[in-house]
Amino acid sequence: MKSMILAAAVLFTSLTMTAQTNTDVVHQDGLFAQALAFTGGTSI
Amino acid sequence: MFFDTFQQTSDGIIDTFASGQIPDGSLQGDDPAHVVLDVDTSQLTNFISSSCTFSFVTFTETCRPAPTGLIHVEWRQVRATTTHTSLDMQQTFFQFRISTHQVSDSASAALSGSFFGLDPSDGGGEVGVNHGSTIEIDRFPRH
Numbered sequence: 001m002k003s004m005i006l007a008a009a010v011l012f013t014s015l016t017m018t019a020q021t022n023t024d025v026v027h028q029d030g031l032f033a034q035a036l037a038f039t040g041g042t043s044i
Numbered sequence: 045m046f047f048d049t050f051q052q053t054s055d056g057i058i059d060t061f062a063s064g065q066i067p068d069g070s071l072q073g074d075d076p077a078h079v080v081l082d083v084d085t086s087q088l089t090n091f092i093s094s095s096c097t098f099s100f101v102t103f104t105e106t107c108r109p110a111p112t113g114l115i116h117v118e119w120r121q122v123r124a125t126t127t128h129t130s131l132d133m134q135q136t137f138f139q140f141r142i143s144t145h146q147v148s149d150s151a152s153a154a155l156s157g158s159f160f161g162l163d164p165s166d167g168g169g170e171v172g173v174n175h176g177s178t179i180e181i182d183r184f185p186r187h
Contacts, residue, residue, distance in 0.1 A: 022092075022183040024046075024063055028174045031071065032148065033079045033119045035155050037167025 045070075045083065045091075046181055048137055056099040060110045061139040063181050064091030076151070076171045079119045086112035092183065094139060113160045119153040119171040126151045127170070143180040148172050 046063035066083050073079035085091060093110035129148045134141065150172025155164040 022185065024065075024181040026179040026181075028177050028179065030173060031073060031076060031079060031171075032150070032174050032177075033071070033081065033117075033153070033169060033171040035117055035119070035159075035164055035167060035169040037155065037159070037162075037164040039162055039166070 045081075046140075046142075048140075053097070055101040056097065058095060058097050059138045060093065060095040061137070061183070062091065062093035062110060063140070063183065064088060066091070073119075073171075076173060077121045079153075079171050081115060081117045081157075083115045084113070085115065094183075096139060098138075111160075115157075115159055117155060117157040117159060117164060119155060119169045121151045121153045121171055123151045127172070139184055141182045141184070143182075144177070146177040146179075147175040148177060149175075 045066045047061070049060045051058040051060075062085065066088060070083050071079065071081050085093065093112070094107050095110035096105055096107040098105050127148075127150050129146055129150065131144065131146050133144045133146075135144075150170045153169040153171040155167050155169050157164060
């Protein structure tokens with residue numbers, strides 16, 4: 001009975017990790033561009 | 045491509061984050077002196093966007109897919125500053141974390157075009173070349 005509980009716990013952990021693994025990885029050699037802009041508001 | 049926008053409301057903020065793959069031809073420029081990005085996010089299949097509204101009055105958070113639209117941004121190097129970068133950096137935002145290992149040579153750039161109808165020309169940019177760099181984007185699950 002103890003081993004069944006452990007198996008269920010491992011599966012749950014596995015599902016949780018799958019749901020949270022939402023990753024893009026970019027390896028880059030070459031052109032990149034970044035932009036930063038503000039519209040309106042007040043800067044201090 | 046990824047972007048994060050931040051908009052103030054009467055009782056809180058709206059944070060919009062998007063990331064994913066764009067077609068190779070979307071970013072054009074044989075030379076960093078002039079680079080053009082043309083994307084219609086409504087046509088992208090491997091692209092996730094999320095817009096979260098936070099209220100600092102009711103302390104509630106509501107997230108939904110962000111509106112899609114057109115992005116046309118041009119970078120023209122003005123070279124007011126040039127930068128050689130060698131860094132390891134981790135940045136954590138509301139909806140995502142970015143881990144960057146970057147070696148690059150870049151220069152400051154002027155912006156023009158349209159970002160979902162907004163004019164970016166009052167802002168500024170950086171355009172250049174990465175050397176063996178890695179960018180890892182982790183999106184946090186939202187409900």
